[in-house]
Amino acid sequence: MSDKGVDKIISHIQAEAEKEISETLLKAREKADTITKAAQEKAKRDTERVLSNGKRAASLEGQKIIAEARINVRRKRMDAQEEAIVASFEEAKKALEELAETGKRDNLTYKDIMFSLIVSASEIVAGNKLELVFNQRDSKTFNKEMLKEARESVKKRAGRKISLSLAGDTIQCLGGVVVRDLENHVEVDNTLETKLNRLKEDLRVDVAKILFGDKI
Numbered sequence: 001m002s003d004k005g006v007d008k009i010i011s012h013i014q015a016e017a018e019k020e021i022s023e024t025l026l027k028a029r030e031k032a033d034t035i036t037k038a039a040q041e042k043a044k045r046d047t048e049r050v051l052s053n054g055k056r057a058a059s060l061e062g063q064k065i066i067a068e069a070r071i072n073v074r075r076k077r078m079d080a081q082e083e084a085i086v087a088s089f090e091e092a093k094k095a096l097e098e099l100a101e102t103g104k105r106d107n108l109t110y111k112d113i114m115f116s117l118i119v120s121a122s123e124i125v126a127g128n129k130l131e132l133v134f135n136q137r138d139s140k141t142f143n144k145e146m147l148k149e150a151r152e153s154v155k156k157r158a159g160r161k162i163s164l165s166l167a168g169d170t171i172q173c174l175g176g177v178v179v180r181d182l183e184n185h186v187e188v189d190n191t192l193e194t195k196l197n198r199l200k201e202d203l204r205v206d207v208a209k210i211l212f213g214d215k216i
Contacts, residue, residue, distance in 0.1 A: 100175030
């Protein structure tokens with residue numbers, strides 16, 4: 001997930017956010033200083049009592065401006081973090097698409113992932129007569145030998161014999177599989193994008209910690 005493209009996007013977002021943060025605080029402090037100085041100059045022209053009241057009012061106004069600036073800074077930092085998190089998930093989606101199209105990425109093979117998706121779905125459904133639905137690309141490459149391997153994988157993991165067949169229809173997706181239980185008329189959507197979307201909220205905090213450490 002942390003490829004050069006993701007790192008570059010994150011670095012750019014962080015740099016822009018830090019720049020805005022610095023500029024916001026600088027402007028806030030300058031404005032606060034201006035108000036304070038103006039109040040002090042006015043107070044000097046008046047009585048000592050006016051001077052005291054003016055300083056107090058200027059201080060409170062300055063504190064208010066700084067507080068508002070800090071709230072804006074925090075909001076911008078959170079927006080930048082969210083933007084980086086979204087970018088990292090988009091990069092992960094591209095990586096999954098590349099894996100599905102080429103069959104391999106780094107140490108991952110699409111075939112192994114596909115078998116895992118089939119097995120995990122078969123453990124959810126109760127029936128033993130299952131149908132596999134792929135996109136057009138995978139429906140052409142998933143041959144009888146792979147179907148046999150998938151059946152053996154399910155038998156080994158789920159501990160039961162099942163009947164696996166290829167569906168006559170296809171679906172639109174990056175990759176992965178929809179497993180239909182023909183006996184109970186239910187199906188499990190284990191397509192790649194659905195799996196990623198399911199994990200997104202669960203992984204959001206973990207991804208944020210990886211990207212930003214303790215700055216969340």
